[in-house]
Amino acid sequence: xxxxxxPLLVVIALVAAFGRALFLDPxxxxxxxxxxxxxxxxxxxxxxxxxxxxxxDLKGHISLVNVFGTWCPGCHEEHDLLMAWSQSQDVPIYGFxxxxxxxxxxxxxxxxxxxxxKIGFDPGGETSIDWGIYGAPETFLIDAEGRIRLKHIGPMxxxxxxxxxxxxxxxxxxxxxxxxxx
Amino acid sequence: xxxxxxxxxxxxFSAALFAAEMRFENPQQQARYENLINELRCLVCQNQTIAxxxxxxxxxxxxxxxxxxxxxxxxxxxxxxxTARYGDFVLYRPPLQANTILLWSGPLxxxxxxxxxxFFTLRRRARLDDEPENPL
Amino acid sequence: xxxxxxxxxxxxxxxxxxxxxxxxxxxxxxxDANWMRTARTxxxxxxxxxxxxxxxxxxxxxQNDFSLMYVAQNSNTALPWPYRIAxxxxxxxxxxxxxxxxxxxxxLAVVLRADRLPEDFAARVIGxxxxxxxxxxxxxxxxxxxxxxxxxxxxxxxxxNPILQDxxxxxxxxxxxxxxxGLSVPFAFALAALxxxxxxxxxxxxxxxxxxxxxxxxxxxxxxxxxxxSWWAYYELGWGGWWFWDPVENASFMxxxxxxxxxxxxxxxxxxxxxxxxxxxxxIAAFSLSLLGTFLVRSGVLVxxxxxxxxxxxxxxxxxxxxxxxxGALTVYAIRAPHLPPGGGFKPWSRETLLLTNNxxxxxxxxxxxxxxxxxxxxxxxxxxxxxxxxPYFNAVFAPLMMLLLAAIAFGPLVNWKRDNWQENVRxxxxxxxxxxxxxxxxxxxxxxxxxxxxxxxxxxxxxxxxAAFTEPLSRWKRARNGARSxxxxxxxxxxxxxxxxxxxLGIVVVSAFxxxxxxxxxxxxxxxxxxYTWELESLRDIEGSNFNGEEARxxxxxxxxxxxxxxxxxRMYTTQRAAxxxxxxxxxxxxxxxxxxxxxxxxxxxxxxxxxxxxxRFIWLGALxxxxxxxxxxxxxxxxxxxxxxxxEPLKAKTATAGENA
Numbered sequence: 001x002x003x004x005x006x007p008l009l010v011v012i013a014l015v016a017a018f019g020r021a022l023f024l025d026p027x028x029x030x031x032x033x034x035x036x037x038x039x040x041x042x043x044x045x046x047x048x049x050x051x052x053x054x055x056x057d058l059k060g061h062i063s064l065v066n067v068f069g070t071w072c073p074g075c076h077e078e079h080d081l082l083m084a085w086s087q088s089q090d091v092p093i094y095g096f097x098x099x100x101x102x103x104x105x106x107x108x109x110x111x112x113x114x115x116x117x118k119i120g121f122d123p124g125g126e127t128s129i130d131w132g133i134y135g136a137p138e139t140f141l142i143d144a145e146g147r148i149r150l151k152h153i154g155p156m157x158x159x160x161x162x163x164x165x166x167x168x169x170x171x172x173x174x175x176x177x178x179x180x181x182x
Numbered sequence: 183x184x185x186x187x188x189x190x191x192x193x194x195f196s197a198a199l200f201a202a203e204m205r206f207e208n209p210q211q212q213a214r215y216e217n218l219i220n221e222l223r224c225l226v227c228q229n230q231t232i233a234x235x236x237x238x239x240x241x242x243x244x245x246x247x248x249x250x251x252x253x254x255x256x257x258x259x260x261x262x263x264x265t266a267r268y269g270d271f272v273l274y275r276p277p278l279q280a281n282t283i284l285l286w287s288g289p290l291x292x293x294x295x296x297x298x299x300x301f302f303t304l305r306r307r308a309r310l311d312d313e314p315e316n317p318l
Numbered sequence: 319x320x321x322x323x324x325x326x327x328x329x330x331x332x333x334x335x336x337x338x339x340x341x342x343x344x345x346x347x348x349x350d351a352n353w354m355r356t357a358r359t360x361x362x363x364x365x366x367x368x369x370x371x372x373x374x375x376x377x378x379x380x381q382n383d384f385s386l387m388y389v390a391q392n393s394n395t396a397l398p399w400p401y402r403i404a405x406x407x408x409x410x411x412x413x414x415x416x417x418x419x420x421x422x423x424x425x426l427a428v429v430l431r432a433d434r435l436p437e438d439f440a441a442r443v444i445g446x447x448x449x450x451x452x453x454x455x456x457x458x459x460x461x462x463x464x465x466x467x468x469x470x471x472x473x474x475x476x477x478x479n480p481i482l483q484d485x486x487x488x489x490x491x492x493x494x495x496x497x498x499x500g501l502s503v504p505f506a507f508a509l510a511a512l513x514x515x516x517x518x519x520x521x522x523x524x525x526x527x528x529x530x531x532x533x534x535x536x537x538x539x540x541x542x543x544x545x546x547x548s549w550w551a552y553y554e555l556g557w558g559g560w561w562f563w564d565p566v567e568n569a570s571f572m573x574x575x576x577x578x579x580x581x582x583x584x585x586x587x588x589x590x591x592x593x594x595x596x597x598x599x600x601x602i603a604a605f606s607l608s609l610l611g612t613f614l615v616r617s618g619v620l621v622x623x624x625x626x627x628x629x630x631x632x633x634x635x636x637x638x639x640x641x642x643x644x645x646g647a648l649t650v651y652a653i654r655a656p657h658l659p660p661g662g663g664f665k666p667w668s669r670e671t672l673l674l675t676n677n678x679x680x681x682x683x684x685x686x687x688x689x690x691x692x693x694x695x696x697x698x699x700x701x702x703x704x705x706x707x708x709x710p711y712f713n714a715v716f717a718p719l720m721m722l723l724l725a726a727i728a729f730g731p732l733v734n735w736k737r738d739n740w741q742e743n744v745r746x747x748x749x750x751x752x753x754x755x756x757x758x759x760x761x762x763x764x765x766x767x768x769x770x771x772x773x774x775x776x777x778x779x780x781x782x783x784x785x786a787a788f789t790e791p792l793s794r795w796k797r798a799r800n801g802a803r804s805x806x807x808x809x810x811x812x813x814x815x816x817x818x819x820x821x822x823x824l825g826i827v828v829v830s831a832f833x834x835x836x837x838x839x840x841x842x843x844x845x846x847x848x849x850x851y852t853w854e855l856e857s858l859r860d861i862e863g864s865n866f867n868g869e870e871a872r873x874x875x876x877x878x879x880x881x882x883x884x885x886x887x888x889x890r891m892y893t894t895q896r897a898a899x900x901x902x903x904x905x906x907x908x909x910x911x912x913x914x915x916x917x918x919x920x921x922x923x924x925x926x927x928x929x930x931x932x933x934x935x936r937f938i939w940l941g942a943l944x945x946x947x948x949x950x951x952x953x954x955x956x957x958x959x960x961x962x963x964x965x966x967x968e969p970l971k972a973k974t975a976t977a978g979e980n981a
Contacts (some may be wrong), residue, residue, distance in 0.1 A: 008648035011644050015641045016647070018695075021698065022619060024699065026619060027621045029704060148729040
């Protein structure tokens with residue numbers, strides 16, 4: 001007699017799953033590199049090609065790495081926020097200029113401001129593939145040992161900074177402090 | 183906004199540049215190349231394989247696959263390379279692992295369940311048939 | 319003014335639908351003839367208002383009324399007027415209005431045929447349909463109003479998505495909707511049967527006969543709609559594929575699979591009174607899968623190129639609606655189904671067995687497709703990882719099930735009800751069996767094993783199904799006294815439908831195993847050898863249409879020095895949406911298609927071109943059309959045109975009055 005209720009129970013479970021799924025983003029690809037050391041790389045600088053930006057630059061302090069391109073509308077959206085960050089915060093932002101034209105990128109940064117401590121020029125996407133980057137803008141949080149700790153996909157917003165990035169940085173700083181003391 | 187623009191860009195197919203192009207003299211390598219690029223998902227245009235997508239990332243990934251085949255890597259190694267960076271999402275053929283056991287065994291389990299149902303029903307119905315019928 | 323009329327009509331439709339449900343369901347419950355009659359009138363009234371709303375929206379498009387947000391987003395003054403009409407259903411809000419209209423249309427059809435059904439049964443059906451209409455009308459009016467105005471109308475619209483500016487794709491949604499929505503009728507029939515069930519009345523089975531033609535017609539439209547979508551993808555998208563197991567393709571395929579199972583299950587229930595609870599469950603499942611499809615497309619839970627703009631609020635609403643309709647139906651099922659009569663017995667080798675096997679295979683197939691489609695979602699909600707499930711999975715899982723089905727299909731129509739002799743059946747099939755094996759072996763020999771075992775087995779089974787398809791009506795004809803007239807239409811129709819399936823299967827196997835596809839760089843004047851043909855890009859010219867411009871290539875295809883055909887693939891740029899579309903150049907033939915589509919310009923007049931040779935690809939859609947035609951013919955069989963009230967008085971054949979266990 002109870003087997004007639006099985007379809008109903010299955011549907012209830014499905015509806016519950018769908019309800020949860022409505023608030024997830026099916027297209028966001030999480031990074032398997034979280035917790036891994038930064039992939040080794042060495043890119044020519046955007047402004048001065050001889051001055052490299054490499055994985056060594058990311059060791060020894062907490063930093064953010066932001067992927068951008070002039071072709072990317074979300075990057076233009078978040079630019080002011082990044083500028084404000086670079087002017088007020090200790091944590092530096094580094095940049096990967098992805099699949100872009102050198103002159104166009106330089107012009108844009110000259111016009112709208114350059115928030116980046118260093119910029120790596122990656123027109124062919126080689127390094128970005130190593131990082132599991134699939135679009136722009138994307139932002140990574142790197143800890144002092146050079147490990148990727150967090151990845152944010154999409155334009156940076158006040159809310160994300162407040163709720164994800166800043167708490168994460170504070171946690172990393174606390175970690176560093178505890179290690180120094182021990 | 184980014185989603186809308188990406189969506190529009192991906193909506194308009196064009197046979198991609200150098201997609202299933204003759205990259206290799208060796209037919210085995212060419213066949214491997216074509217098989218691989220037809221089973222890898224484009225992360226930008228997420229409803230296409232990297233063979234069919236005309237996103238820049240797809241082109242770069244196709245180049246990467248060709249490079250690695252030429253360098254003598256096996257299919258498993260190439261897949262490992264990509265999943266280490268992009269996760270299992272990039273594979274249209276889900277790997278057989280702990281979180282996909284139910285996926286791969288599901289259809290077979292369903293078939294067995296259906297078969298059992300069939301068997302027991304047939305048995306019961308055959309017995310029903312043996313009983314004398316009530317004339318109506 | 320007209321949009322306000324449309325909006326008002328929609329509100330009236332909602333009110334009428336609400337009353338329709340109340341009068342229908344309560345009227346049947348109270349056995350109140352007046353109320354039940356009123357429900358029918360209200361059903362017709364709902365259609366009238368839905369039609370007015372739809373027409374008003376169409377008029378707004380034709381008149382380029384960009385003060386309506388929906389028109390501004392989906393139309394343009396340069397859009398040719400037939401596509402302005404197609405634009406009515408081109409996006410979310412308008413397609414919902416189409417749903418509502420089609421549902422009201424099916425309701426009207428039931429109303430018009432209601433005199434052939436028992437009165438309370440018809441009233442319940444109309445009541446249930448009314449409830450579904452109410453849900454869609456509420457959803458549309460509250461979250462997706464196509465008549466919403468813009469404060470500042472733009473001078474021109476954003477244009478219809480260029481992908482939809484194509485005759486096949488313009489008609490694809492209406493055809494699909496006739497099918498999807500049409501499955502609500504057997505759903506309503508099933509619920510009416512459950513709700514109106516009186517123990518030991520002996521009348522239960524009658525609903526199955528009544529449901530058959532409705533299910534058949536809905537299924538027919540769904541078949542054509544899916545086939546059209548597949549054919550469109552083939553010639554329009556430029557990659558030569560015709561099915562990608564995209565979530566939204568699967569969303570239409572699952573109701574089709576269950577609908578097919580339903581058609582067969584209704585046959586068993588009608589003839590032998592057996593499996594009624596299974597048939598009812600299938601009827602509920604078929605429409606539930608239609609609703610699931612609606613949810614998947616519009617909620618944003620799955621990534622799909624078909625998906626309309628996603629919105630979690632809308633998603634919540636549709637999910638709630640889905641939960642109420644499906645949950646409600648299954649609750650009624652859980653309560654009432656245990657009391658349904660079980661029907662007669664039969665021996666292991668009988669038509670009942672084969673049909674049951676058929677249904678098990680189809681249901682498992684639908685289950686496998688559902689599993690593959692939803693699995694990434696489940697893992698994500700449980701935080702267990704993010705994976706993709708694509709064609710490699712679906713093909714691996716679906717192909718063996720279809721092979722099993724093809725193996726059984728030759729026997730189904732031949733085997734008698736209750737019991738039969740399997741050796742005799744095999745003997746009747748010996749010609750198709752031997753012929754199909756021989757041909758398959760010959761093919762294997764000619765291709766020197768390049769094709770693979772699976773392909774050869776597939777060819778064998780498809781050929782067997784094809785050659786055996788007409789065995790039953792032909793043998794009936796031979797045995798009969800007054801020749802062809804004694805073979806009922808349903809027999810011819812069934813054979814034609816099975817033939818269609820075999821042909822589709824053959825096309826799929828052959829094109830997958832023996833097709834050629836390659837991207838080549840082509841320069842004018844330099845021929846390319848590929849797949850046994852010589853392809854030459856002869857020239858390029860600029861082209862212009864009302865809302866696009868682009869280039870067209872002239873590619874000649876020759877074989878052994880003789881010209882076979884000239885292809886004209888195009889690359890178009892639609893000016894308003896600034897998007898590129900490719901139009902493939904196809905030489906269609908029954909035995910093969912020659913296919914060329916433009917990729918990207920390579921500089922200096924050279925282009926990358928995708929060349930394909932697709933043997934028997936047309937069989938895929940030809941078979942689908944035959945399936946639809948066959949089922950359509952069967953639906954016109956004389957016995958479905960008799961009013962059901964007479965049928966209910968006929969004694970059921972071989973009914974066993976064993977109480978107790980159910981199917």
